[in-house]
Amino acid sequence: MEWVLFVSQLLNGLQLGVLLFLLAAGLTLVFGIMDFVNLAHGSLYMMGAYFCVTLTSALGSFPLAVLLAVILTFILGIAVELIVSRHLYQRDHLDQVLATFGLILFFNGAVHLIWGPEGNPIALPDYLNGRISLPAGIEIPTFRLVIIAIGLAVAVGLIWLVTKTRMGMLIRAGASNRRMAGALGVDIRKLFTLVFALGAAMAGLAGMMIAPITEANIGMGDDILIVAFVVIIIGGIGSIRGAFIAALLVGMIDVMGRSYLDDFMKLIMDNQSAETASPALSAMAIYILMAGILYFRPRGLFPPRHR
Amino acid sequence: MRIHKMGLISVATAAIMGAAVLAAPALAADKVKIGFVTTLTTPAAVIGNDMKDAFDLANEHIGGTMAGLEIEIIYEDDGFKPEIGKQKTDKLVKQDDVDFITGYIWSHVLLASRKSALDAGKFMISANAGPSQLAGKLCHKNFFSTSWQNDQTPMALGEVLNQRGVKSLYIMSPNYAAGKNMAAGVERTFKGEIKGKDMTKWGKDAQLDFSAELAKAKASGTEAIFVFYPGKAGGAFIKQYMQAGLNESIPLYTVYTVDALSLPKFQKAEMKGVLGSLATQFWSPDLDTPQNEKFVSAFLAKYGRYPSFYAAQSYDTLFFIKSAVEAVGGDLTNMDGMRAAMEKADYPSVRGPYSYGNNHFPIQNFYLREAATDSEGRWTTKIVSTVYSNHQDVYAKECKL
């Protein structure tokens, strides 16, 4: 029974991890290539979820809605890049932080205006709403398995794109040396727009994956954005591989902390203090992890070779 | 470029001028001014809007006057932040010079705002938040609650569990003061075994994915699950509880989680498993009092949805204020007279008659209610039984009033 729980928790950690990866991948690319701190990345995650809400109820089909919503978020990403982000690449990080915080406020206000303040649920079709029995009595909700599958598929696709294709070569070149990518004769502005929109679409997809579990909410992106930043910092800015490993690491630590920390703490202190200390400690866990990693590796686990 | 800059300068200047101009002096007292601080932005605005709608409805039912005085209501948004709540309270009591200040969903906003309102000599009436401090040591002659003290509802639920012969329980609650109060409340009265307890992250980046906790609860072999997840976390929790299939094996007991705000969403998402789940509350839309019938039917007619308990408390609050103002014939300077009237709770409350304890928190009934379908197929809650009659909170004895 104990290890059944453990395997369930591993799967839960994996699911959280791939979700974080979807969000962090775009963030780390935009950051690594354009040197652009995009606080509004979480807003794109939120917008993806809201697009999906509206489309699901309009079309009556969740998969179709996801497909269209991903495209819509991609287009929104292009728009944001052209109207705001593009003008900020040459600015220092402070200006970027300020402007993209403005974007967060703007999107939160816009969603409040359009969809109202209440959370919006997404109804899943029956075939996604059930559970799947794995061997040895492990049961997991179907939709969580779907998230894991989609997340891993996107991860594999992205790593293929970055390591095996010409576009990927340009992206990597851009991440390690911006001037060089320009020298390779690419239209760097188009590449930037494309990467930004790709990141937006992945963030939007992550929002669509979580909304059927938690509802689409105003500010849902702000909450998770900080965690996504933790992921890319741990992984090393600009590194897809780093983002993937760090996302799984953070997902696992978060889930395992919530599952086992209180039992562990009870071994070393009395029950009462353990009950108070462990929630705080598990909330702090990822920050402690990040501070610890940065202490020993000030540029994360997998920093790109040259900047 | 130049135009933009000039535009910015004028915006900034206008803002500064605006601060001075909008701060128009208060007029003489031919009005009753009521300040209402609640959350109108962020997802919690769902609660704030429900309260505001109910308060407006009450004003409509009263006819916009009390004791011949016109009612002026000023709503302010606390943005879910204690600091902003305090600032808005300062504005209401100092700039708008309101006579009563009410609203307050959140304990920390209420605690932060309390001194500003009370030091200015205003009546402060909480229409929701009921932190233990204000019921105990920090009780004040000019502070009243029209809701409840945090611990009462979960204590009633613990009692229900005992009555139903539940032997073991798994507790989940957010890791903040009210969440801890709720968990402590149910533990205080529940006599069986606590199989496990998870306090989950709350606040700005609250935890909304409960997969790990649900897996633990399932593995613990508990007979029942108790949760307190107000607002957006409630919907998320119930969904995952269903998706994990636990509704087929482990019954769910809740406080402040399955309510008029979340049920329509469950219905929209066709989560039938939530029907039949049990919760305790001081009030329910089907409670049989004349005032409640009038309130619920009018609310349904006007807004097309059932009112939540937040709405019920807010609706009550205006009638409560009216009883005080009429008792002194509209003489708003007669604080002592108004206070004496309020202490009697002599007004038609939607929950039926109740009384006030020394700490100005209600002594009232608590009911067990069940999520069910009404005659028109809408999901709502129905009363099953009375758990506590005239129950007083445990902190009243710490109050020196």
Add this chain to the structure above:
Amino acid sequence: MNAPLLETRGLSKAFGGITATEGVDLDVGEGKIHAVIGPNGAGKTTLIAQLAGMLAPDSGRIIFAGRDITRLPTHARARLGIARSFQITSIFHAMSVLDNTLLAVQAHDGHSYRFWRRARRDKRLTGPAMAALEQVGLGHKAASNASGLSHGEHRQLEIAMALAGASKLLLLDEPMAGMGAEESARMVVLLRGLKETKSILLIEHDMDVVFALADRITVMVDGKAIASGKPEQIRADENVRRAYLGMEGPGETIGDA
């Protein structure tokens, strides 16, 4: 002959599998100008970086004024009297020209935990700072913003900063890079004038400059010092001619390893 001011013994540094410097022995005498030449990628800049303390050598020792400084951090070496100029101009762009040299003076005038007196009104700082600027011919630009200077003036400012620091050894990485002939000539005069008070380790591609200034020359190829000696010895050295001088004219570079 006295013990040299700076000695290195067996200085080696590799990046991954690529050797940057390998077993370099170097002696810079007091009051001398010692030039290091070699093709691009020979490891000259890596050598300077190790001497200045920005890179830690994998093996070998660095001795300065009789003291082993191999493990000392950059700032500590600077305080002992090693000043460095950079191949790519490295100044404080957001500050005035005077502030740039003022910082160089401040670095050697005790600690900087002084929170109250205005540094720009402190004669102990402004005096030497102005003097250094006058010496390189930038006195009239003292109040200008450093980012507004011309390229040649930037190089002059670098030298002024090295001078202001009252250091014993200047590590100059291509001080003439990108300069016009006239500016170069002025710089040669300037550097020669410094010999009385400072020792200089000079990296330079312009062979005319090197042979005009240097007391000793070390030739580096592929991370190794293949020859070391007086200018006329180097000019006559067969190895050097084959590896470097003979193949292309002075001032040209070979390969890009």
Add this chain to the structure above:
Amino acid sequence: MHPPVRLGVRIAVLLALAVLPALTGALDQPFLLDLALRIMILATAAVSLNLILGYGGMISFGHAAYIGIGAYAVGIPAYYGEYSGYVQLPLAIGAGALFALVTGYICLRTKGVYFIMITLAFAQMAYFAFVSIEEYGGDDGLVIEQRSEFTGIIDMESTHQFYYVVLVFLVGALYLVSRIVNARFGMAVQGAKDNDQRMQSLGFDTFRYRLACYVIAGAMAAAAGWLMGNYNYFFSPEMMGWTHSGELIFMVVLGGAGSLFGPLYGAIVLIILEEQLSSATVYWPLILGAILIAVVLFARGGLEGMLAKLERRK
């Protein structure tokens, strides 16, 4: 000759703040005083952030932690019945400095965005630590019944006296920063912002100067937190949240990072805008967001930068 626009505005703003209590008394506008108090306290914290951010190039995304620490230094002694300002104020400053020393020692090993994130991490840790301490109210926080006592000297309960205490702290912070940045220490810190490698090769142990600067800013911000705790009669972990750290950064950048009075202007404009907009419409984030974006895109150098341009144009 350029007209001294910036100097004029500085004097005007300080004068306005100095006479405000009399003005609000005459106009019967006591709420303006509350608004001004909040602005001045947050401006004091923003001025301290500007010292490390604007002058030192250290973008701290965890500065609100110090405000929280300062506020708890009022609240925790008060909880045990110790109301003396002679205990609380030094405790706030000391605790702020100590937290800055310990975290700064680790944070300053990193650079750029890594620094931003690690400062955030420590602030988050402080936040969750205080959430978990039930004794001091946990997430709900605690209220205090009276402000710090300076018996016989100042009556902090008097709004006017408290107002001038806050004003003195604000002006003191501005003066302190103006001295520090122009002294040798400030030169060293600004040099390290401009070109760290060059500073080291000149002989500066830049890590230590940065750390010292970080500690000074932490202590100043904790003093502002001490004021905030007194002003609110309330303290809670929420004061340490990252959105508040973000707000402080916006004040600095909006006003003009690295300019002495920028943080004050930023605080004035941001808080008044927020206050007015949020009373006017619940959709205020939409408008404020658009304004922030416009400021960054079209008004480089913040408000001080705009004033400087005005000065040159005339």
